Amino acid sequence: MASEYAIETSDLAKVYRSRWKRREVRAVDGISLNVPRGTTFGLLGPNGAGKTTFVKMLLSAVRPTRGNALIFGRNAREPEARRPIGYLPENHRFPTYFTGAGMLDFYAALSGMESAERRKRIPEMLELVGLEQWGSVRIGKYSKGMLQRLGLAQALIHSPSMLILDEPTDGVDPVGRMQIREVLTRCEERGVTIFINSHLLAEVELFCREVAILDKGKVALSGKMHDLTAGKGYRLTVGETPEALVEAVRAKATSMASRNGFVDFQFASRQLANEAVDLLRAQRCEIESLAPTTSTLEEVFVRTVAK
Amino acid sequence: MTATVALIRDTFREAFARKIFWGLFGLSTVMILFFLFLLRIDLMEGGVAFVSAFGRINGTRDVDKLVRGVYGGIAAFLYTWGMFLAVFASAGLIPSVLEPGRIELLLSKPVSRTHILLGRYVGNVLVVSCNIIYLVLGVWTILGIKTGIWSPLFLISIATTIFAFAVLLSVVILIGVLFESAALATMVAAALMVMSLILAQTSVMLRLLSSEWSRQIWRTLYYSLPKIYDLGGMTLNAIQSRSFDGFMPIWTSALFAAVVLGCSLLIFARRDF
Numbered sequence: 001m002a003s004e005y006a007i008e009t010s011d012l013a014k015v016y017r018s019r020w021k022r023r024e025v026r027a028v029d030g031i032s033l034n035v036p037r038g039t040t041f042g043l044l045g046p047n048g049a050g051k052t053t054f055v056k057m058l059l060s061a062v063r064p065t066r067g068n069a070l071i072f073g074r075n076a077r078e079p080e081a082r083r084p085i086g087y088l089p090e091n092h093r094f095p096t097y098f099t100g101a102g103m104l105d106f107y108a109a110l111s112g113m114e115s116a117e118r119r120k121r122i123p124e125m126l127e128l129v130g131l132e133q134w135g136s137v138r139i140g141k142y143s144k145g146m147l148q149r150l151g152l153a154q155a156l157i158h159s160p161s162m163l164i165l166d167e168p169t170d171g172v173d174p175v176g177r178m179q180i181r182e183v184l185t186r187c188e189e190r191g192v193t194i195f196i197n198s199h200l201l202a203e204v205e206l207f208c209r210e211v212a213i214l215d216k217g218k219v220a221l222s223g224k225m226h227d228l229t230a231g232k233g234y235r236l237t238v239g240e241t242p243e244a245l246v247e248a249v250r251a252k253a254t255s256m257a258s259r260n261g262f263v264d265f266q267f268a269s270r271q272l273a274n275e276a277v278d279l280l281r282a283q284r285c286e287i288e289s290l291a292p293t294t295s296t297l298e299e300v301f302v303r304t305v306a307k
Numbered sequence: 308m309t310a311t312v313a314l315i316r317d318t319f320r321e322a323f324a325r326k327i328f329w330g331l332f333g334l335s336t337v338m339i340l341f342f343l344f345l346l347r348i349d350l351m352e353g354g355v356a357f358v359s360a361f362g363r364i365n366g367t368r369d370v371d372k373l374v375r376g377v378y379g380g381i382a383a384f385l386y387t388w389g390m391f392l393a394v395f396a397s398a399g400l401i402p403s404v405l406e407p408g409r410i411e412l413l414l415s416k417p418v419s420r421t422h423i424l425l426g427r428y429v430g431n432v433l434v435v436s437c438n439i440i441y442l443v444l445g446v447w448t449i450l451g452i453k454t455g456i457w458s459p460l461f462l463i464s465i466a467t468t469i470f471a472f473a474v475l476l477s478v479v480i481l482i483g484v485l486f487e488s489a490a491l492a493t494m495v496a497a498a499l500m501v502m503s504l505i506l507a508q509t510s511v512m513l514r515l516l517s518s519e520w521s522r523q524i525w526r527t528l529y530y531s532l533p534k535i536y537d538l539g540g541m542t543l544n545a546i547q548s549r550s551f552d553g554f555m556p557i558w559t560s561a562l563f564a565a566v567v568l569g570c571s572l573l574i575f576a577r578r579d580f
Binding site: 056059060061062063079080081082083085087089091092093094095096097098102105106107109110111112113114115154164 | 309310312313314316317320321323324325403406407408409410411412413414415416417418419422577579580
């Protein structure tokens, strides 16, 4: 049953129908996606793209209209398929009658952990997310950032093989965000698959190796981060250059900018960049640097969604 | 097993936090204290004297009758106000689990939906059971110490009250799963209690109704709906050592609860959250 993928979906779809079936909304429209084991995967998309519905179908909180989803090779509908998953929902509402430790104990027990194991893990988890002083305090007193960190501890307590995190750093201050990133990096090093659903593109770009962009319920773009953000062009930086030569190189470039006595040229292709280098070197101009440039994930996202 | 215990403990924890457990516990305590107060003012002796003054045979038999009467009164209280309060207090425990942001996390755990709902159901029954046992045992002990009459038949009301509550709770669960409304669940359960009182007058009504189809509708309603009133009557008869007409109210009510609970589980299993 061992699968090389943590998540496999084929033609997964969810159609919501109004009460009298007059109107239907295709929240997810035939998504086929494979998430390899051990990777960090970012799921992106504008509001209403179907990200949350897709995640809920993976967790069997929403029944697919068609298609199927496998978690580590098991049908996502089976409760056992959810055993290796640690999940942090976006708008979580942990019952406020719990203390931090009590809440971890409850969800760990639901994950099948025995009492002795839970007693050992709870202080470790509280320490991991920086809440060791707060274990016996009712969570009604926690700030949003603290609840988010506690939620992460809840997701991690049973040492899952995959984390599904919905906006994991939502409401967390910069220091807290860094702590969460550190925790996730350690998980990644241990081979845990991390699936992040987030609006924070910079964060996803920083952390995820693979991404998929959903739009109108379909996968609009997917692939490895460096492939998606690579290939935008080349940047050539030169020092003092005669005006006429600058104009000649400028004619081949897509853009030009001056800063602190240097001039940056941006070229659309390697060939144009090489032609510019030939021109400059023929006049014995000093070249400071030449490097391929990449798109930001935000640029890729906007290009994809705006199509 | 670990998950089952966790779900039941969670129901208790929520019942404590919402003051449901303590509310019921407080009311039970007030009732027990009331009996302790009666003990102090020697009402039992007064009652015995009253019975004697009206010329009936004195002695243990009359005291026994009086005690059984008191037990019957408590059982009747449990079946009306006690039951209503228990349903009212429990009605919120199902919609709270279905709140967005809470249910998704529960469903993400390796526990089936049937398990989650049954865990809540059992937890809820146990919360109320603790209070019923406390109240009945408390009153039974006080009266037993005072009168020296230990009627174990009164303890039957523990089982029958818990059973009747479990039947009504199945309706609360169904309404909770369908509409997530504690108020509506209480209303429907209370309506069933009232209907059971009306439908229990079957023998009279079947004589009064003129057409066969209306008699058939009455019979269908009587046999298909839970018989809270009849169960109360059975308990009262049992406490007072009177005979009763078979166990039909028990098994038809149990069947009703099983069907309603089955529907709740089916709806819960198919719902999107």
